[in-house]
Each structure stands twice: as C-alpha cells, then as structure tokens.
Amino acid sequence: MRKMTGERLEKELARLAAMREFENRYPDSFLICGIDEAGRGPLAGPVCAGAVILPRDLTILRLNDSKKLSPKCRDALYEEIREKASAWAVGLADSREIDEINILQADYAAMRRAVEKLGLTPDIFLNDAVIIPGLPEEKQVKIIHGDALSVSIAAASIMAKVTRDRLMEEYDKLWPQYGFAKHKGYGTREHREAIESYGPCPIHRLTFLKNLHWPGKDPDFDGE
Template identity: 65%
Template sequence: MRKISSEKLEQELARLERMKEYERKYEGYSIVCGIDEAGRGPLAGPVVAAAAVLPKDATILWLNDSKKLSEKRREELFQEIQEKAVTYGVGVVSPAVIDEINILQATYEAMRQAVSALSSEPDILLNDAVIIPGIDEKKQVKIIKGDAKSVSIAAASILAKVTRDRMMGEYDKLYPEYGFAQHKGYGTKAHMDAIREFGVCPIHRRSFLTKMDLK
C-alpha cells in the first residue's frame, strides 16, 4: 500500500463513509449488490458489466467511479476488490450481439449475466442509472451517477472497466493496426483514420458505424 499521511487517510475514510450512503440505507438486507457497465459508447469491442457484493465492514481505500481513477489505480483496486468481495460476477456481450439487439439491450443482457454469475443471490441490487428488465424490479434501486455515490457500484465499475480494457489489449494484438490498446475502441481521430484506411474488423460494431462519415 502506498504511504499516506494521517490527514489524507482521515479525508479518504470520510469520503468512503459518504459513499456508503446507500449501503447504510439498505443495511437490513444481507446481500447488497452493486452493478455497473463499461463500453456502451465505443465503436468496437464488447460491452461488459459487473456485479459486486462487498463485506459490510469492507474498507477499500481510493474506491471510486472507475472513470475518475488512473489505469494503475484501477488495476490495483481490481485485485483488491476480487480478494475482498463476498462474491462478484462479470457479463460480456459481443459486438455481433450488440449489432443484433442494440446496445441498450446488450447492456441489460451483460448485467443479467453478471448477476447470474454471483455465487449468492442478492437481496437488493444497486444499479448505476438503470432498471434491468428480466429481474424483479422490487429488488432494484436505480441510482443516477451511482458509481460515484455507492461503494458497491464503484467496485462493479472497476471490475467491468478493467476486464474490458484487458480484453481490448488482447484484441490489439490481433488487430494492431487499429490501436485498440490506446483508445479501447472509442471513436478517436486515430481510430477513425484507421477504419478509413483498413476498413472494419471483426470486433467493430457495424450498427455504430453506419451513421459515421468514413469518407
């Protein structure tokens, strides 16, 4: 663990305590599960969702919305979350299925997969901004910007983001001309230029590219 002053430690513990607002609200439930996704917006690669159940007394320093963390910090937290979680699950839906059923439905499917992968059935689901079809709505709580407001959702966001980033790193080895390791499939100028030069590859979401100006 990195060295931290007592003052910064106090500040960090206070921040984490604020992020346990929803976990405290539903502390009467035995298994409180956070759910989030990564990869709804990119032009290539899968959408990945994760579900995470943390111990009620867990303290994971620097736990936060994955988008607010450096890659190095995410990797460190990814390992710690896996080690400390009561249970966690990950769901992955391919670009081909995204093209077939659309990104929103694919995201829901990835979330259902993640929940199904848990070793214990959750009593309550804390979701980042969605209600998942196919799961009892009475068990779901929709929290806008939940990955910055709930430690459980933040943990899920890190699991989903790191899993997807690692997958895009592997795809980069298969299709090095596109630079997937750098932009993770998002529509950067470098990515768009590569598509114009090399065309699409098997992990591109063709439904996302139909409206793009590739001339």
Template identity: 55%
Template sequence: MTSKLTISKIKTILKQKPSPEFIKKLTNDQRKGAQAQLKSYLRRLDKIEKRKVLFEERFSFEKEYWNEGFSYVAGIDEAGRGPLAGPVVAAAVILPHNFDLLEVNDSKQLSAAKREYLYGKILEKALAVGVGFADNKLIDEINIYQATRSAMKEAVAALTIRPQQLIIDAMQIETEIPQLKLIKADARSVSVAAASIIAKVSRDHLMSYYDTLYPAYDFKDNKGYGTAKHLGALAAYGVTPIHRKTFEPIKSKFAEEA
C-alpha cells in the first residue's frame, strides 16, 4: 500500500522508473498529495512519449537509407556563416542505428549548456565525427558559400568511416558519395542535428580561444557577430587577423585599416 509511504518518498520513487504495480497501487491512494504526484508523473511520461515520436520522425531519412542497405549515413551542417570574424566550421556525423539521445535537435533551439552536454554525448556515441574549417582568409578569397562547401568537404574527409550517403543542410559539395540536399535539415534529420551541435560547439570553443588573444572584441560572447561592443572595438582598435575583410561593415568602414 502506497498510503503508508510519505509523499516525499512517493516523489522519489516516481523519479526512478517505478514498476507498473507501484503505479496501480498509487492510483488507489486517495491522498491529494499522492494523486498530485501521480498526475505530475503521467504528464512527464506523456511529454517523453511525444518527444520519442518526434525523434523517430527526425530519424526517417536515415532509416530509409538504412533499409536500402546504406548503413553509414552522415549528417553534415555548419556554423559561422554570418559573423564578421573567425572561421566557418562544418561537421559530419555518422550515428549508430540505436542512437537514442532524444534531446538532439537543431542547435539553434538549444541552450549553450545543453549544446555542451550533447556535444560530449554525441562524441561518445557516434560511430564517426569529422570537423572541417575554412578560415577568414579563405572566406575572403573564395566567398562564404564556397568556403562553407570546402569546410563541409573537409569534414567528410575527416571521418574515420567512409559514409555511403550524405544528408546536407541546404547545400551540396563536390564528392562521389551520394548526397541529399535537405532544406532545414538540422530540424528534420537527427544526424544533421548532431552535426549542427558539433559544428556550433567546436566553433564556440575556438572563438573563446580567440577571445583570450583579442579580449577587447568580446569574441567569447558574440562569437564574431557584429554586436555593439564588437563594432566599438573595431572602431577603436581596427581589424584583427581573424576578421573577414570582405564582410560589411569591415569592407566599407575599416578596409583602410586592414
């Protein structure tokens, strides 16, 4: 009988995957506190089930390829196309068929703390992870679009397992590997979402390092984007070796200082 348990004890048990028998007994516990804990538990369970359904939907592209015999499917995404400074970073991730991190989603929908946590988990569970970089000099030389493609190609080449199929967020690259160009892929494919997290966190770590070299520009917080503090530092100190000279307003306002 759960009526002999304190509400606090019931709450603790409900956090530890209770048995069906316990839930059945709790249903018959007439105490308001017990019923409140049961309702809270059932709501959490419902949320988890809905997340599982959405997660499985985001695995639909991978599953289709797996069913066709393509065991190694790599999701590819990038981070850093828009900033005024730093590289664009791409990642390629091949996930196992039993990958079950329900929280893996488009990196833009996650907090920085959650991305950091999932970054470690993805590295731990993925079959292979590759990262590619295109620095500001290459970006200025061949433009951001082509530099992004170059970083993505480098990320695929860095994989320790050769993928049989690529899923790429809204782009195509030069490769003999079959590829699917998928709009908003980071929200539609778990593999691409995983790649978006790896790319974003990898770039954030790099920008935090650059912050130690050029502290006035606040790269740790703005990641190279044109915030007021960043633009103020540009006006006061000029461009750094990691700034993109072909990007506005650097091209117009600070070109003579480059």
C-alpha cells in the first residue's frame, strides 16, 4: 500500500484518534476487546466472529470497517493485526449449526467461541450492535455501526471478514460450480442460478433456500 505523508497522514491520524473515543473512556490498564462478525447474510458457508484486543498505544494506519476496505487492504491489515494485537481470535458456526439454531444464535455462539480462544480475559467488550448472551452483560457495550466508530471493533471486523473470505475461496476448490470465490456465498443472481441448476452442496444453509427450486427438490421442503 502507498505510504502516507504530509496532510494525508495528518487526516488519517485524526480519523483514527476519533475512532478511539470509546476506548478512551476506560483506564489504560483495561483490556478492551472488540467483537464483530462476518457472514450473517450469505446462503452458504459459516458465520465468523472476530475478537481483538489491541495495545492502547498502537496506531494501525487505514484501520476501518472491513466493508470500506479493498480486499488487498484488508489482507494487509489482517496480517498487521495478527502481528501487533495483544490477542486475537476467530470463532465459527457452520451452516448446519445455523440451520439448527438460527443465524442469530449461531452468530452469538461464534462470538463466544472467539472470546474463549483469546487467552486473555477482557475487562470490557465493545460489540458491534449486539449484547452477547453468555458473556457478562455489565462488561458489554453495544455500539451501533461500531465497526466504523471503534478501532477495536474495526480490527475484529477485518479478522472475521478475511478469515471467512479465505474459507470460501477454499470451498470454491471443492465446489467450483457455485462460484464461491467470487461472491463468497452471498445470494447473487449467479449463485442462485447455480443452486437451481445443481441443488445445494454441504455448506449451503438450507433454511436460507426456501424460495429456491432445483431438480429433485422435495415439494414439501421447508428448509428444515
């Protein structure tokens, strides 16, 4: 990525300083964990949750909501976060679990798994728009659009998004007819047409396919 200098660097540092507003509300001694997910909406693949604890004095240029970044920038930031974070982890819930307990509960499960894998005990959780059942509620802060407002949540969003995208690229090698490497499992016209031509594969979320039709589909299929 192009190196930042001069006025551009000053603007970037000011943007990142504003994204520390929530982190700055807590003592420097606190371990602050950002949590975010990727993959709630796709028709296939897991939902992934990232949990990240950043050093309080760390500045990572271009850190932002993963949806606002190019794949190349996300990949570079993923590696930088891996190297510099105090702790980070990703938790998953696969398509079968999503079908069994619904996407919201699977999302929560993935978030708890990410926290369990951290190896550190956070003092505060900054969450993107949710309160997570099973974690101490008094330690959680729900921030709407948190991935654009908190450096910790932004870092978590990148770890979740890059992990999931790389998994979908691997699945594309197993089931190339669906185009997972291109659309990452989201319900594009190309993806829906492939499902209607070939039927679902083992990583499809059957509860998300109720309105699609394919050869040999049970007429009583209700996604269960």
